[in-house]
Amino acid sequence: MAIDESQVTATVAAVIDPELRRPLGELGMVGRVGIKRKRVAIELALPVAHYPQVDELVQRVREAVGPLDGVAEVAVEPGVMDEEPRARLRMLLRGEPVDGGTQHAADDHPHAHGGQLGHEEGRPNRFMLPRSKTRIIGVSSGKGGVGKSSVTVNLAVALARMGYDVGILDADVYGFSVPKMLGVTEDPLIIGDLVVPPTANGVRCLSMGYFVPDDTPVIWRGPMLHKALEQFLVDAYWGEPDFLLIDMPPGTGDVTLSLGQYLTKTEVYVVTTPQPAAGRVAQRSAYAARKLKLAVRGVIENMSWFTGDDGKRYQLFGAGGGRQLADELGVPLLAQVPLVPTLRQGGDEGIPVMVADPASEASAVFEQLATAVLELGPARVYRKELTVR
Ligand SMILES: Nc1ncnc2c1ncn2[C@@H]1O[C@H](COP(=O)(O)OP(=O)(O)OP(=O)(O)O)[C@@H](O)[C@H]1O
Ligand SMILES: [Mg+2]
Incomplete structure (x- = not known):
């Protein structure tokens, strides 16, 4: 049975990163997915080169993709993400509005609630x-x-x-x-x-x-x-x-x-x-x-x-x-x-x-x-x- 590439991509995207505890897709950490007959090669885009818990992450990806139809072999290749996705990731983690994201920008401003909470010039608490x-x-x-x-x-x-x-x-x-x-x-x-x-x-x-x-x-x-x-x-x-x-x-x-x-x-x-x-x-x-x-x-x-x-x-x-x-x-x-x-x-x-x-x-x-x-x-x-x- 042929491997469904979109299924592989969606599966990887849904894996929870042990470090940031969010799905890889949301974090922008899914790289190229290559399929050759029964073998799947997945590139990961890590935020930094020495990423903590990378072994656990690779393991999770393997365990998620391994059981998919037609898959006999999974190779996970950790790499480092480019500057632009990293900046986007930083904003996402900070809860700042990201293009096309699902953050509640207005909600995130404490002054919108009429308080003196948070730091005046700083980011919202x-x-x-x-x-x-x-x-x-x-x-x-x-x-x-x-x-x-x-x-x-x-x-x-x-x-x-x-x-x-x-x-x-x-x-x-x-x-x-x-x-x-x-x-x-x-x-x-x-x-x-x-x-x-x-x-x-x-x-x-x-x-x-x-x-x-x-x-x-x-x-x-x-x-x-x-x-x-x-x-x-x-x-x-x-x-x-x-x-x-x-x-x-x-x-x-x-x-x-x-x-x-x-x-x-x-x-x-x-x-x-x-x-x-x-x-x-x-x-x-x-x-x-x-x-x-x-x-x-x-x-x-x-x-x-x-x-x-x-x-x-x-x-x-x-x-x-x-x-x-x-x-x-x-x-x-x-x-x-x-x-x-x-x-x-x-x-x-x-x-x-x-x-x-x-x-x-x-x-x-x-x-x-x-x-x-x-x-x-x-x-x-x-x-x-x-x-x-
Ligand atoms: N219930 C307990 N049984 C055995 N040893 C304890 C107990 N509670 C604390 N200790 C030991 O007493 C010492 C002081 O404890 P701890 O460092 O938690 O206190 P602290 O109030 O945070 O101190 P500090 O003001 O130095 O930060 C430590 O060596 C700790 O292992
Ligand atoms: Mg102490």
Whole structure:
């Protein structure tokens, strides 16, 4: 039976690119299709020469085309796309109107909704558009070292394992740690001036730390930080995640201020330890968030106890801090995460405990936490600017 060329082309066009998570046809990544008797040769037009996950992509194309009528052999030849399609792709990913595209140009402008959202001269903040489904989860703490990054990473993996599309923005300017903990091995993909966050353990992750030199300490000042945060949100390609988790710096600083101005729907979750003293510090960060009209949704207590071989719970850092903070803030205590050695080890080795040991006591808690966050649902944002007129 002869191979139907248009069927092959349509099949390849429908393959989802693992990196950009959209059909190849839409991305302009399908090159020439050649057919010689029972053999099909497919050229792919990749956005850049060293394309991450190219092997997975080739595999997907093979698996899609192989079973078609008459096909005995499939050869996939990855190449690089020309300047023009690349520019088009960049615009498409950015959500800018592309000729003949299906983007909603007018819709994409927040000012069309009468708000002061987004940056005046900058591009629209897609996450604040009324049709954006993304929940922004800001993970904060009063002081450092309480397990904020560990909670962020494992909550993200738990949500991803439930089938949600999840990204993490590592915005802890005092020490970027998320890529290492999540096990990211690739650098972000750069297409022109667009950054595509790499994926590890099913979670996309971008760290502001990628863009500062290792050996030069950067002092992040308010306006610069605000601009950087805006770029990482708007100029990066996040797709349309269900959740974007932000690892916030400890304390009451500028990142909270920026989120209060720029991502007003950010929900804040406060991580604390069981000592009541730690709770008082955490309370200040929660109050700072509230002052900026961000919704504080819940408290997560970490390092709550260690379960010994004898099955007994040892409360190494005291008890009651999480409960007390939650009560003072009038929000639920969403989880108590036990101390487990695999959690620390996993963080060091880039295998989150959710992946390294899904049966562990801590993993079960992260799953419950993910469920609790889902049950809470998105925060209701009461902002004058958002009133429908
Ligand atoms: N429940 C836990 N069980 C075992 N180890 C933990 C637990 N939570 C955190 N750790 C370990 O404690 C250390 C601090 O945790 P983490 O880096 O997540 O905290 P942080 O609040 O983000 O700190 P920083 O302020 O330095 O960013 C890490 O080595 C981590 O692996
Ligand atoms: Mg951290």
